[in-house]
Amino acid sequence: xxxxxxxxxxxxxxxxxxxxxxxxxxxxxxxxxxxxxxxxxxxxxxxxxxxxxxxxxxxxxxxxxxxxxxxxxxxxxxxxxxxxxxxxxxxxxxxxxxxxxxxxxxxxxxxxxxxxxxxxxxxxxxxxxxxxxxxxxxxxxxxxxxxxxxxxxxxxxxxxxxxxxxxxxxxxxxxxxxxxxxxxxxxxxxxxxxxxxxxxxxxxxxxxxxxxxxxxxxxxxxxxxxxxxxxxxxxxxxxxxxxxxxxxxxxxxxxxxxxxxxxxxxxxxxxxxxxxxxxxxxxxxxxxxxxxxxxxxxxxxxxxxxxxxxxxxxxxxxxxxxxxxxxxxxxxxxxxxxxxxxxxxxxxxxxxxxxxxxxxxxxxxxxxxxxxxxxxxxxxxxxxxxxxxxxxxxxxxxxxxxxxxxxxxxxxxxxxxxxxxxxxxxxxxxxxxxxxxxxxxxxxxxxxxxxxxxxxxxxxxxxxxxxxxxxxxxxxxx
Numbered sequence: 001x002x003x004x005x006x007x008x009x010x011x012x013x014x015x016x017x018x019x020x021x022x023x024x025x026x027x028x029x030x031x032x033x034x035x036x037x038x039x040x041x042x043x044x045x046x047x048x049x050x051x052x053x054x055x056x057x058x059x060x061x062x063x064x065x066x067x068x069x070x071x072x073x074x075x076x077x078x079x080x081x082x083x084x085x086x087x088x089x090x091x092x093x094x095x096x097x098x099x100x101x102x103x104x105x106x107x108x109x110x111x112x113x114x115x116x117x118x119x120x121x122x123x124x125x126x127x128x129x130x131x132x133x134x135x136x137x138x139x140x141x142x143x144x145x146x147x148x149x150x151x152x153x154x155x156x157x158x159x160x161x162x163x164x165x166x167x168x169x170x171x172x173x174x175x176x177x178x179x180x181x182x183x184x185x186x187x188x189x190x191x192x193x194x195x196x197x198x199x200x201x202x203x204x205x206x207x208x209x210x211x212x213x214x215x216x217x218x219x220x221x222x223x224x225x226x227x228x229x230x231x232x233x234x235x236x237x238x239x240x241x242x243x244x245x246x247x248x249x250x251x252x253x254x255x256x257x258x259x260x261x262x263x264x265x266x267x268x269x270x271x272x273x274x275x276x277x278x279x280x281x282x283x284x285x286x287x288x289x290x291x292x293x294x295x296x297x298x299x300x301x302x303x304x305x306x307x308x309x310x311x312x313x314x315x316x317x318x319x320x321x322x323x324x325x326x327x328x329x330x331x332x333x334x335x336x337x338x339x340x341x342x343x344x345x346x347x348x349x350x351x352x353x354x355x356x357x358x359x360x361x362x363x364x365x366x367x368x369x370x371x372x373x374x375x376x377x378x379x380x381x382x383x384x385x386x387x388x389x390x391x392x393x394x395x396x397x398x399x400x401x402x403x404x405x406x407x408x409x410x411x412x413x414x415x416x417x418x419x420x421x422x423x424x425x426x427x428x429x430x431x432x433x434x435x436x437x438x439x440x441x442x443x444x445x446x447x448x449x450x451x452x453x454x455x456x457x458x459x460x461x462x463x464x465x466x467x468x469x470x471x472x473x474x475x476x477x478x
Contacts, residue, residue, distance in 0.1 A: 005031075007045075007052050022047065104469060105134040107169050107203070110180035112139045112147035116358050117326055118293055118387045119180050119210060125264055126178075126208075129461025133468075136174065138165055140185055156187030159196040166200035176472055177203045181229060182210040182385075183222060190221045198232055206468050207233040212243040213382035223250060230254050235471035237464070239263050240409035243384045259467055263387060264457035265394035266361065270449045271369050273397065276441065277316050285316040286436055288400075289371035291364050292388030294325045294335055294356065299377030299402060299423070301342060306377075306428040308346050315436060318351055319375075322367045323388075324358040368392055373435060374399040376407065379423055393417075394456075396449035398441070400431045416448035 005022045034046045045052045110123035127135045139147035139154075146153035151172075154165035169177060183191030198205075207229050212218075218226065230236050230251055236258045238244050248255045277286035288307075290300060300321060310317045325335040336356030343352045359367065368374065374392030376399060383404040390410070392399050398416035401407035402423045411417040418435060420427040435441070 103134050105174045106178045107136050107174035108178045109138045111185050115145045119182050119185055123180050125457055129457040130465045162197040163200045166197045170202040177205045179205055179207045205233045206235045208237045210385040212246050212384045217382040235467050237261050239385045242405050242409045262455040263390045264460040265390050265455045267456045270396045273372050273445050285318040287318050287371040288373050288375045289320040291322045294323050297380045299379045302377045302425050305425045309429050320353040322355045368395045376401045377428055378404040393448040394452035396445050398444040398448045415451045416444040
């Protein structure tokens with residue numbers, strides 16, 4: 001294919017994508033190649049005004065970037081008719097600068113796409129929502145799929161890799177580290193590999209704790225991790241009042257540095273639910289949905305057993321499971337297939353839509369809009385976070401939940417959540433029957449949407465930024 005024009009992209013000396021063929025060249029080819037970096041530190045490479053690449057960069061490299069052209073050994077000549085440079089971004093700020101209005105610089109440590117998990121989605125949305133801040137990404141992964149736009153990445157199975165990541169961040173000029181925490185993303189049997197990172201980190205930490213569990217649920221190892229994170233952080237963000245209560249009970253102090261902020265949601269317009277269901281086997285069904293990443297503790301098997309009983313009782317119900325297994329975790333690689341086998345064994349093929357693939361946010365929203373109710377039969381009473389539940393509510397659909405911690409907290413806030421009495425199949429059946437027989441569905445849908453307006457990412461991003469600034473200000477840390 002000699003003579004064709006290709007594009008590829010290297011970051012830190014690593015090629016992040018295969019060669020991309022643009023078009024065949026001619027004996028004489030004239031193109032305009034442009035590299036720009038705007039004041040939000042977003043780099044854009046364009047060929048003949050067509051964007052080839054858009055990626056966020058750290059400020060330190062804004063004045064030492066390079067475009068290169070090379071061939072595959074075939075004779076060719078390059079003639080540059082015009083070359084110019086123009087600085088459109090500010091010089092990186094340093095601690096000695098007198099400008100107190102310099103933007104805050106946050107180093108984000110988390111999983112990130114292309115890894116598919118709820119924490120990766122949360123961290124990406126949070127970065128987009130926290131404006132007027134210089135962000136840099138440091139990605140956690142499980143041996144593959146490091147974030148291509150990360151400054152540095154670490155395989156969480158390696159203690160040395162996590163220690164190195166911390167040293168790289170400590171040597172940077174970030175003002176603070178925004179650390180996403182869930183026990184499963186940090187490596188080790190209980191997330192204990194995080195200690196290798198914290199041992200080598202010298203920057204202030206703002207921790208976002210997604211999984212705190214309740215008293216008598218955490219192991220001693222997990223208690224130790226929670227204690228250390230709170231003690232080493234200048235600010236701790238949790239997602240429910242119950243999570244804060246649990247941590248304060250564990251530590252007997254530090255309540256002043258622990259703040260409760262809602263899980264962010266996209267700002268989408270309200271869309272009226274589908275036409276209401278009708279009773280009878282031939283009636284219009286009530287459409288239930290469980291969106292989000294799949295795993296065994298989410299109670300999908302419980303929901304399928306409940307569905308079979310509802311159908312046997314003549315209830316007009318259809319059920320959608322929409323999401324991908326988290327294959328990076330042991331035992332999850334074939335979970336979608338196992339759910340499919342259970343659907344067949346229970347004879348539910350005509351009543352269940354099993355969409356076990358990665359869904360974009362837009363696809364999730366559309367699937368929720370086609371449904372009447374979200375249903376979450378989580379089996380872990382201490383589950384203290386969820387991205388899918390607030391998403392369902394923000395689209396304007398009420399939810400039925402087992403009484404796990406996050407659902408209890410949101411129900412207590414007045415969200416349109418109907419709690420099952422317990423975690424069993426019969427409790428789920430009764431909760432669905434109460435919904436089907438009730439007359440307040442449309443009011444509940446409107447209430448779900450109204451309650452979620454304060455959770456919009458734009459608003460949550462402002463609060464996160466303000467908490468970080470306050471924590472880093474003199475006297476800002478309790």
